[in-house]
Amino acid sequence: MSLLLKNGRIFTESGVLKGGHLLIEGERIVSIGTGSRLPRADEVIDLKGNIASPGFIDIHTHGIADIDFMGGSAEDLHRSFEKYLQFGVTRILPTTLSNPFDTILEQVKLLRRVRDENPYGAMMHGVHVEGPWLAWRCRGGHPEEFLLVPRKEDVELLIGEVGDIVKTVTFSPELENAVWLCETLSVHGIVPVIGHTEATYEQTMEVIRAGARHVTHLFDADIGFRESDTEALTMEPGMETAALINDGVSVELIGCPIHVPTPLFRLVDKVKPRDRKILVSDSLIGAGMPEGSVITFRDGRQAEVKQGVLRMIYRENPDLDGNLTGSAITMNMAVKRLSEYIDAPLEEASRWATINPAILLGIEQETGSLRVGKRADIAVFDDSVHVVMTLLGGEPVYRNNL
Secondary structure: EEEEEEEEEEOOEEEEEEEEEEEEOEEEEEEEEOOOOOOOOOOOEOOOOOOEOEEEEEEEOOOOOEEEOOOOOHHHHHHHHHHHHHHOEEEEEEOOOOOOOOHHHHHHHHHHHHHHHHOOHEEOOOOOOOOOOOOOOOOOOOOOHHHHOHHHHHHHHHHHHOOOOEEEEEEEOOOOHHHHHHHHHHHHHOOEEOOOOOOOOOHHHHHHHOOOOOOOOOOOEOOEEEOOOOOOOEOOOOOHHHHHHHOOOEEEEEEOOOOOOOOOOOHHHHHHHOOOEEEEEEEOOOOOOOOOOEEEEEOOEEEEOOOOOEOOOOOOOOHHHHHHHEEOOOOOOOOHHHHOOOOOOOHHHHHHHHHEEEEEEEOOOOOEEEOOEEEEEEEEOOOOOEEEEEOOOOEEEEEOOO
């Protein structure tokens, strides 16, 4: 079965093809070109001038709509795939939250089973384990009662029982056994990720030498520069400095200006290599829901979706009402905002959500860009990055007014 996408603006590895076409056979791209002479195909879809981009890859997402990856049932998790497809996402790393260690293991096993059973299971490249190996002061939304230092028996259990699906693990470099953890994860093909930390520059450099090569939501839940303990009014470098000056370390930013002020996007864009800048949603339940939607958490607390974030509802306590609790951004809107923040065209901003995360995960030869021979994982959207079609392995699995 062959499919021709014609009359689009194609984001290729070498630039944008206006009036371009793309031929797919089975799951693979077999031809990309321009001009009036079109290849023959069993089916033709007119893109009507819309943009054809690689599908977005979200390596840090806790949930979407009413679905929570840490607490969702199998039925909920099966529904999640179609939710992400609506926003042009074709690969995800469902992300855990600090819980009792056995609970984390069981939920990761459930995610693996759902991936293996679901027809869209190829979307789930693996799982991102965030917590429990995080610094207390920088725990953010992770419950303090579940935080741990890395213990040999726990790490061996993680690798032995779910090491095949765990692709990234976030940890704090200042914790006891952090260097050993980093080395162990690296040996087993799992990417060690720095985050939720107030580590010193030296502690961070130690884990980078031990294999850490990515940073979770830079500028969120971490403490970077700090005043010297010995010299008044002088600053000492911390984790952020080590991450920014090491070209082999990639960093991720949450795609909204509340979690990350706009000038910090520009800073990262200027100092990090082109392929070491990654955009994530870090989304919770509520992501993709209409403005003003009210979400009820498992513990009964409520939050409201406002401008891409969740804000707590405490009508009886004005001091807490409206407090920021997490992200509700979707990847398509994150890309649109990034383009504005760093004053870059969409084809450049989209790299942060396509080929760059693919490189981190080691799947750049399979997906992450539009090139002959690669999987046809494609997001089609307009200039406002509203998604009108998503293809997964060459199959149109979501269409909206196209």
